[in-house]
Amino acid sequence: QEEALIFEIGRHGTTGVDLDEPEAFTPRLGKLQRRLPLDLPGLSEPEAVRHYVRLSQKNYAIDSGLYPLGSCTMKHNPRLNEKAARLPGFADIHPLQPLSTVPGAVELMAELGRWLIEMTGMTSVALSPKAGAHGELCGMMAIKAAIEARGEPRDIVLVPESAHGTNPATAALLGFKVVTVPARADGTVDPEAVKALLSPQVAAIMLTNPNTCGLFERDVVAIAAAVHAAGAYFYCDGANFNAIVGKAKVGELGVDAMHINLHKTFSTPHGGGGPGAGPVVFSSRLAAFAPLPFVRIEAEGPVLVEDKAELQAGETPFGRMVAFHGQMGMFVRALAYMLSHGGNGLRQASEDAVLNANYVRAGLRDVMTQPSGDRTCMHEVLFDDGFLDGTGVTTLDFAKAMIDEGYHPMTMYFPLVVHGAMLIEPTESESKASLDLFVATLRDLVMKAKAGDVARFREAPRFAPRRRLDETRAARQPKLTYERPAPFEQAAE
Amino acid sequence: QEEALIFEIGRHGTTGVDLDEPEAFTPRLGKLQRRLPLDLPGLSEPEAVRHYVRLSQKNYAIDSGLYPLGSCTMKHNPRLNEKAARLPGFADIHPLQPLSTVPGAVELMAELGRWLIEMTGMTSVALSPKAGAHGELCGMMAIKAAIEARGEPRDIVLVPESAHGTNPATAALLGFKVVTVPARADGTVDPEAVKALLSPQVAAIMLTNPNTCGLFERDVVAIAAAVHAAGAYFYCDGANFNAIVGKAKVGELGVDAMHINLHKTFSTPHGGGGPGAGPVVFSSRLAAFAPLPFVRIEAEGPVLVEDKAELQAGETPFGRMVAFHGQMGMFVRALAYMLSHGGNGLRQASEDAVLNANYVRAGLRDVMTQPSGDRTCMHEVLFDDGFLDGTGVTTLDFAKAMIDEGYHPMTMYFPLVVHGAMLIEPTESESKASLDLFVATLRDLVMKAKAGDVARFREAPRFAPRRRLDETRAARQPKLTYERPAPFEQAAE
């Protein structure tokens, strides 16, 4: 059955929330009482519940199957974390109630920071950024502040061509010129290529490690050394941190700032596109610039520093990223996840994530093609569309055909440097049996593509709530809100 | 995708619960340490969550669509009630912790009882029965106890032929002989027919009102009078109480005992077949026999009476139905539902339930057939299969075809007194738009049946997780537990 929009099934005058009208009172709204009709038809509670349950049934989710979106880290979301985040002592506290009434909240933030610092080998942490890209912005702002503090006119940021789009976007937002670093054949960065671009104008390099091709940048130490020697900073995109927790500390690799996607590495739920959380860890070179608010560890316990008026010597925050203190609800979930794994479990999770990706690689390497040959990958394995040459099937077709087999497709056409890229990240949450089935299914699809069963791919998906959607039409004639067929006055009658 | 059994995907040695082994201790198990292998393979948490999420996706539910099972009252289950039942003050209290530590629990039971008594006009209430049928047993036990207290040899119970199967089963369990009361053409009971069967051997009549044909027994007062005149008791099956809350009080109709399905009238969730809750209300003629435990209202507040040792004069409980105090979790939910509706809302709910059933009747009366002609019904409307005569389509086929249209079928082949019965109970939770669509769908199916599109019906359901299942095979060769294809020792290797 189709599910209509709430504006089609809702009724004016209906409400699913029972409230008593206040007794008579004298409004004190000046002359600004609402005159424009709200035009938000309501539903009774049973109708609203059914509507959203039915909508949910049109979604794929981790809980319903393997979700191998490369770079997105769709791992299991423990319900313990949801339960903990809903404790009234966390969910029902106001960001501006007296700090004397929330010592447990500050304790939790301090503890989360302690774990992040230990795992990364860095010096300080800014918890407040609201998402990965926001963390990137925070890290690059700290770099810009540091450069300004030094009084140097550095306005170039180096970004490898395989980078996430957020990297150049962030640099550009801050007024930096983006210079692209070419990749080696295997997608990694050559220190010599970096050195060739370094100059007194270069503020920073932004590097993802493990990179977006799923490879660890084996020359990262040499790159960091070169960058530092040139007086620039090393920003690391931490999107793929989940591959190396407990295996390497980015601080020891020479990183100066890195955001951490709590929703990736520490499994706060993705929620259909957020909310995320993007704390940033800093090296000693940048620690002083961490934005407000931050947690200062004092002898009597952690203190939440909210304003410039409270700063101590050596604290030179570049400003403020958000109202209040960051994604507390995500902090609770992430810490629950960390406590559950412990240091040993986090390391094991990284190992299993890498193991699973390589197992998928091993299962598909003879029938699919890898852009730089068959080599060990980290937590995700990258294929190109070479194996589809001459079949008439594209990466898009192949992905859509996976839907008909009951799977969410992998990340398609990213990284951009690889033709028809297919980036598969199984995560550590998948069992061997699950991976075996996935590999067998993909092998079967490859065989079908090579056997010329093109219609199966071009017409896919056939067994989903919708067939392929016309994205061009959506962009050319944008319909971004619901509009009634008839004018409001008439329809309400 | 198919979903295997946990015994097929689970692994020996795997667990989804992390526990630390106890330090060394000296077992005190006598010689009874377990030797038989448990043979319960485990799953990691991600696998277990996915397994049960995927199983759930094979179920129909109120939240996903209209669920018109007559006599079952599939109405909206408010989530407020779930939340309230999970308050630690209710969910995390032990039935045997000191009563001084649970006054709020006793208060809640007293308050629930007060509402039930006011709505029914009865004298007392036994909260402990665990389900409707259990409440029936409770009510009939009280009647048996009352008869034994009077020293009379009454061993016959009158049951109309349209009754729920639990009625004769309950009477038989208690050693009563069941005598069937014939129905009038419209399915109601004729007081004259009852009178003809009454005798000094008759202990009670068990009557459902509104009855299983969806009709209010219009002569209920005369029947009650006759039963009482004969020295017998009037047990009312309260399964359909939801039609008359706030419209009639069964105490004033002459009822002596009635169970109330909290999961029907007061919307505690059906949960795939329970748990229910079946409190029983008693008239003054039976009040003294209410089983232990019960709540006594004293000046200082309500008291939970658990044992004979605590009885006062006039309290002669017939015994005990359950360990502990009944379905507390359901009491909380039911009281939340009652408080939410208030007296006025409960009455309105009954009116809307009856309105909706009659609206469905009005929408279908010209294309489907009613066993006793088109007349006003209560909360459910009964059709027979007369309209399918000559089409080759049975009630079963018709019901299964509804599945393909996205609906759960109505109750089929019950009550037994009607040929090919189809009993539709929309409940008050459905909007007019929802009913309009339902009626239109059924009208369309009727047209298709009459047009001779028999295959569509016989092959239905075609769009469900399973086609029709072989129930005969299940009964002839019962497979009630999973058995490994190979012996356990081998499979474990």
Add this chain to the structure above:
Amino acid sequence: MRYLPHSEADRQAMLAAIGVGSIDDLFLDIPANLRVHGLDLPKAAGELSVERTLGRMAARNVPAGSVPFFVGAGAYRHHVPASVDHLIQRSEFLTSYTPYQPEITQGTLQYLFEFQTQVAHLTGMEVANASMYDGSTATAEAVLMAHRVTRRQKAVLSGGLHPHYRAVVATTSAMASDTVDALDADPLGTEDILSRIDAETSCVVVQSPSVYGHLIDLAPIAEKAHQVGALLVAVFTEAVSLGLVEPPGAQGADIVVGEGQSIGNPLTFGGPYVGLFAARMKHVRQMPGRLCGETVDAEGRRGFVLTLSTREQHIRRDKATSNICTNSGLCALAFTIHMTLLGETGLARLARINHANAVELAEMLVEVPGVSLLNESFFNEFTIRLPRDAAGVVEALAAKGILGGVPVSRLEPGRPDLADLLIVASTEVNTVDDRIAFAAALQKVL
């Protein structure tokens, strides 16, 4: 009212379509003089108001989790993984009905099949049903089933059977005109039940661990019962014990019944819980309750259905094996999910932790002057004798913020000779600090 979709205009339009003038025209069958025009009850209330009312009541109770907690005697506080409660609240489980239409309720049916298998393996039996209301009603049903199987009418009940269970069996049996031979309360676990079994006996009902915590060797009882053609009904109230204790099925029991609350379900003041019911395959057609069975669909794919319903009331009416009509579906689901998460490995470990905690606690408590332990053997619960009235001690402990067990007088108020006995349970939720606090407080209040 937020749960009722109709506007007044909807109602009027619908009445017109029906062809009546007012809603009252639909209620004409109710005698006019008996029509109710208002209830002496409060008006409708919003969520906020209802939460306040119920929250106030809840706040008057002392939650087990807020204090050191040692109360058992038939219901046990265990830690349930958060995923269990999350999953059972999924709409598709929570708001579904009995799986009468198997094509669209395979979710429910498959978990019931898994549940039956788990219960059978746990109890060491061949077959289990899809659950009963709780342990006590399951026990009463087991006695009725034994009567059907043996065609005899006398049940012998052990003095170690939970007194509430005894009362439920006695009530049901008396009402069904059967006889119950109940042995005296057996706090020492030393009763001679063998001598009470004779050729009239339909079944012997023995609980192990007993309500006083003793582990009972069922094999000799089974042997004696079978010699005279009677059945052994084995009862347990602590399902976790089966992770560590030889199951009744391996000791010769014919029917095994028990309370499944411990696995997956919260205390909730006594209900809803989930009754477990297992038996031998040869008696399956005499079993009460729902059974789920495997079969195939029209395309030959495996599927599940409710089966053997010719035993049930909706088919057999007054010839049914029981009047039971529902099961405890959602509680059974919680049991099954928790059991699946545990697996044999987790259950056995959980059982060992429970046992170790109880052993440690018993050792601490007998150090308190005047306290003695009655048990030779036990699992996670035992009985101690106090130098004074146990009920008073429990109240004194409660005043100190410790819920210290169940005084036997709560269950056997007619037995002043047992008034100094206290039943104490310790599960995995107790910490060593809890146990130390209990022992210290006990010493103080004695």
Add this chain to the structure above:
Amino acid sequence: MRYLPHSEADRQAMLAAIGVGSIDDLFLDIPANLRVHGLDLPKAAGELSVERTLGRMAARNVPAGSVPFFVGAGAYRHHVPASVDHLIQRSEFLTSYTPYQPEITQGTLQYLFEFQTQVAHLTGMEVANASMYDGSTATAEAVLMAHRVTRRQKAVLSGGLHPHYRAVVATTSAMASDTVDALDADPLGTEDILSRIDAETSCVVVQSPSVYGHLIDLAPIAEKAHQVGALLVAVFTEAVSLGLVEPPGAQGADIVVGEGQSIGNPLTFGGPYVGLFAARMKHVRQMPGRLCGETVDAEGRRGFVLTLSTREQHIRRDKATSNICTNSGLCALAFTIHMTLLGETGLARLARINHANAVELAEMLVEVPGVSLLNESFFNEFTIRLPRDAAGVVEALAAKGILGGVPVSRLEPGRPDLADLLIVASTEVNTVDDRIAFAAALQKVL
């Protein structure tokens, strides 16, 4: 570890299939001398243990619901129907990703489309995006967008703008080399902002109700801004106010941004929240963030997709309108469900209750000797002047179990002249008893 499915045997079999000898062989790219062999962190812990650790931290905080509560200033405690939190926890919403594959994520896409429409109607605007991180970051993005639209680089910020928002805008703008002209704190709501608007101005940013609670007539500001070719960016932090107050869109605003937390989302110490962002259709291609649009599928059925992504970083990279990559999906869903339940009728009534409660509270508080009210107009929040330091008063109230508002010094610590001001909010969750208790306690502590 309960979240990791592999047994050691699985791992060995998989390594063999890969063709390596050990797991370390997969990490050879990490320089050998930098490989970590252990973290100075605790070992893995079971659920029970984690619950205890976090529960202990949570118990150190005073939950808003446990006391009379009057704290606002950008985040508001409202009652959220239980169904909202239930629905957003459904696996299919909670554990799904950004709807990159629209065929199997129509659920997410449709609610985003509903959300956009609701936000547009609520704010009186033509188009809204699929949400931002929160109100403060949405405000910073609005200023950046105004720069793109007007190609000017100076934003004028009202003194009634929440100081945290001001700081976020100032930080972002400074980093983007833009200029911010921020007016002085305006506790009286009487600032002259019109004179600050000139031909260099890209946008004027005005919050109404202001952080001090004043309702601001936006129409004259919009008029002046439009005269000089600047945009009016209207800000709100209390979405419920829009049920009763004329929306910015009807007063001439060009961009409307705000915090959506009030509808559907708990306080959670400041996040996650949901930023609302609405604009005129003519500027849609300069908007930041995700947009969901309607289209059709290959069979002509209506469906929804993410659209106009040529604005976004993953396509445009350094030419993107923003670096934003996600939205606040689940919080937006909570907003949408709560908003759907309310409907216009419920929202307007909720707003009236909030306003009535605040009016009543203001009248009570000004009766306290030494207390004066700064507001002519307000919605559910206002500012009072106390006869002494407000921060000390708030601490004294907290000691009495009342959370009595936000001292302005918390937000403007550099302004001793504002230290006697207190911002007080009252929503539907306050009872008359709460208000009486507050007034009485305030009298005592002054």
